[in-house]
Amino acid sequence: xxxxxxxxxxxxxxxxxxxxxxxxxxxxxxxxxxxxxxxxxxxxxxxxxxxxxxxxxxxxxxxxxxxxxxxxxxxxxxxxxxxxxxxxxxxxxxxxxxxxxxxxxxxxxxxxxxxxxxxxxxxxxxxxxxxxxxxxxxxxxxxxxxxxxxxxxxxxxxxxxxxxxxxxxxxxxxxxxxxxxxxxxxxxxxxxxxxxxxxxxxxxxxxxxxxxxxxxxxxxxxxxxxxxxxxxxxxxxxxxxxxxxxxxxxxxxxxxxxxxxxxxxxxxxxxxxxxxxxxxxxxxxxxxxxxxxxxxxxxxxxxxxxxxxxxxxxxxxxxxxxxxxxxxxxxxxxxxxxxxxxxxxxxxxxxxxxxxxxxxxxxxxxxxxxxxxxxxxxxxxxxxxxxxxxxxxxxxxxxxxxxxxxxxxxxxxxxxxx
Amino acid sequence: xxxxxxxxxxxxxxxxxxxxxxxxxxxxxxxxxxxxxxxxxxxxxxxxxxxxxxxxxxxxxxxxxxxxxxxxxxxxxxxxxxxxxxxxxxxxxxxxxxxxxxxxxxxxxxxxxxxxxxxxxxxxxxxxxxxxxxxxxxxxxxxxxxxxxxxxxxxxxxxxxxxxxxxxxxxxxxxxxxxxxxxxxxxxxxxxxxxxxxxxxxxxxxxxxxxxxxxxxxxxxxxxxxxxxxxxxxx
Numbered sequence: 001x002x003x004x005x006x007x008x009x010x011x012x013x014x015x016x017x018x019x020x021x022x023x024x025x026x027x028x029x030x031x032x033x034x035x036x037x038x039x040x041x042x043x044x045x046x047x048x049x050x051x052x053x054x055x056x057x058x059x060x061x062x063x064x065x066x067x068x069x070x071x072x073x074x075x076x077x078x079x080x081x082x083x084x085x086x087x088x089x090x091x092x093x094x095x096x097x098x099x100x101x102x103x104x105x106x107x108x109x110x111x112x113x114x115x116x117x118x119x120x121x122x123x124x125x126x127x128x129x130x131x132x133x134x135x136x137x138x139x140x141x142x143x144x145x146x147x148x149x150x151x152x153x154x155x156x157x158x159x160x161x162x163x164x165x166x167x168x169x170x171x172x173x174x175x176x177x178x179x180x181x182x183x184x185x186x187x188x189x190x191x192x193x194x195x196x197x198x199x200x201x202x203x204x205x206x207x208x209x210x211x212x213x214x215x216x217x218x219x220x221x222x223x224x225x226x227x228x229x230x231x232x233x234x235x236x237x238x239x240x241x242x243x244x245x246x247x248x249x250x251x252x253x254x255x256x257x258x259x260x261x262x263x264x265x266x267x268x269x270x271x272x273x274x275x276x277x278x279x280x281x282x283x284x285x286x287x288x289x290x291x292x293x294x295x296x297x298x299x300x301x302x303x304x305x306x307x308x309x310x311x312x313x314x315x316x317x318x319x320x321x322x323x324x325x326x327x328x329x330x331x332x333x334x335x336x337x338x339x340x341x342x343x344x345x346x347x348x349x350x351x352x353x354x355x356x357x358x359x360x361x362x363x364x365x366x367x368x369x370x371x372x373x374x375x376x377x378x379x380x381x382x383x384x385x386x387x388x389x390x391x392x393x394x395x396x397x398x399x400x401x402x403x404x405x406x407x408x409x410x411x412x413x414x415x416x417x418x
Numbered sequence: 419x420x421x422x423x424x425x426x427x428x429x430x431x432x433x434x435x436x437x438x439x440x441x442x443x444x445x446x447x448x449x450x451x452x453x454x455x456x457x458x459x460x461x462x463x464x465x466x467x468x469x470x471x472x473x474x475x476x477x478x479x480x481x482x483x484x485x486x487x488x489x490x491x492x493x494x495x496x497x498x499x500x501x502x503x504x505x506x507x508x509x510x511x512x513x514x515x516x517x518x519x520x521x522x523x524x525x526x527x528x529x530x531x532x533x534x535x536x537x538x539x540x541x542x543x544x545x546x547x548x549x550x551x552x553x554x555x556x557x558x559x560x561x562x563x564x565x566x567x568x569x570x571x572x573x574x575x576x577x578x579x580x581x582x583x584x585x586x587x588x589x590x591x592x593x594x595x596x597x598x599x600x601x602x603x604x605x606x607x608x609x610x611x612x613x614x615x616x617x618x619x620x621x622x623x624x625x626x627x628x629x630x631x632x633x634x635x636x637x638x639x640x641x642x643x644x645x646x647x648x649x650x651x652x653x
Binding site: 250251301304305308309312313316319358359360361362365368369371372 | 478482557560563564565568570572574575
């Protein structure tokens with residue numbers, strides 16, 4: 001079902017009629033950066049898709065810093081300096097507020113609806129706080145859909161070895177083990193997708209749920225994988241964007257991400273249960289390495305919280321963990337060298353997934369109690385890979401992902417038995 | 419002569435006893451029957467309720483609400499469904515005991531039964547308040563404990579225990595207030611106890627946890643400043 005659109009947006013859609021490619025930019029108070037994103041998107045459409053009718057849609061959540069006005073005033077015509085061919089048509093712009101539950105998901109819903117109304121063949125969505133986006137991103141996100149008939153393009157970014165620890169230790173390996181496809185960054189934030197997948201998303205009954213507020217990224221990736229759409233990856237290089245609120249509560253962020261993954265496990269149980277093994281998806285772009293400047297990680301604090309939790313949270317953990325796993329986790333505190341073994345970590349995640357499914361505790365409390373275990377696991381990972389290069393670290397994460405696959409029978413059993 | 423008098427007295431005594439027995443005997447029998455029936459019904463209620471509650475997933479619900487943990491802490495090792503079934507059976511049995519006493523048709527028994535039935539709704543509401551209090555206190559305790567551990571506060575258990583105790587005291591006082599037991603005494607006791615606990619904790623926090631207090635105050639003072647960036651990007 002489509003969300004309501006404002007009369008002036010309806011009028012604009014009538015004027016445009018049809019389009020071939022669309023770039024959606026969700027925003028909320030991003031006046032500082034969105035101008036650059038709009039320019040990059042317009043240049044990308046003009047440079048790489050000069051034969052296609054292109055539209056840029058800004059779906060805004062009620063910004064008060066002039067984001068909408070700024071997008072409207074940005075000159076969408078691409079700079080001649082980067083063009084070797086003149087585009088056949090001018091890139092159109094639509095600036096619209098979105099309606100419904102406040103959140104990135106609702107912004108995307110409006111973009112999907114406009115994509116369907118315009119009958120576009122390929123869409124991309126990019127974050128409005130990006131500083132490293134180039135016109136090449138638009139080609140990499142739309143090209144595989146338009147030219148190779150893929151339905152979903154997941155991003156692959158250049159990242160520091162300690163970036164994305166929730167992704168690396170839970171979201172990526174779990175998604176890979178569940179659905180059998182290797183999407184390295186399932187919650188990247190910038191995606192490409194086909195018009196038919198946009199229509200499919202629009203029809204899913206999720207727009208009053210948490211998907212509308214947060215969790216849209218993993219929902220899009222999982223839906224594409226579980227519902228059998230053709231998925232690939234595109235290497236976009238480094239992702240530099242405005243820092244999300246660094247003071248934001250880790251536990252709250254952790255709960256949002258992990259609950260989204262666990263909720264989808266409930267929805268797609270019949271899809272993931274029979275899946276065994278995992279395979280790579282095609283990759284577009286030109287991957288290259290990354291420098292490893294030192295990052296000051298407070299490992300001691302992580303270990304301290306983990307150690308305290310092994311004393312104070314046993315009564316909570318025992319609803320999710322098998323007695324032998326609980327003992328093994330407790331024994332880790334104070335051990336030297338401090339190491340959280342892969343098999344134990346995977347059993348912990350699977351145990352919590354099953355306890356979450358069976359509502360063994362109020363879900364938010366259950367997931368918040370997983371945070372100290374995650375910190376323990378992250379501390380172990382940082383200590384273990386302190387001197388490792390990017391490739392070694394990637395290999396280490398691949399080994400963990402294999403462990404998730406190997407222990408999937410354990411997940412099935414816990415899911416049934418708990 | 420005295421033998422005849424003795425025989426008359428004994429005969430009269432036995433006659434009176436027979437008369438009394440004739441009058442009260444059926445009542446005693448009825449009382450016994452009601453008591454036996456009470457035991458049977460209470461037992462059946464216990465069995466059926468335990469079975470039904472388990473089938474309905476009550477134990478899981480109690481685990482989620484923290485009730486099971488509370489029961490374990492007071493030494494009840496069985497399932498929460500068993501505890502609820504036993505408590506209900508006890509109430510059923512108590513009801514039959516009152517009926518049995520009523521069957522005696524004694525002034526005292528009549529008054530007792532009448533008072534008990536008048537008082538019953540208040541007892542039930544008070545019991546409900548206590549159960550609700552235990553559930554809410556268990557939930558809050560666990561929430562405070564997890565949040566405090568995640569914040570790296572070393573006194574997480576103390577904070578969680580305080581939150582739980584404060585709520586249990588509050589709900590206990592409400593239950594007693596509802597029963598009308600020494601209202602003034604309860605109010606004064608609660609005020610003194612609550613104030614005392616808060617004062618003790620404040621002193622303990624300020625003296626024993628001086629460093630922690632300073633850190634927390636510094637954190638509060640830093641709230642207006644731009645936050646320091648976490649070197650790890652978790653997503």
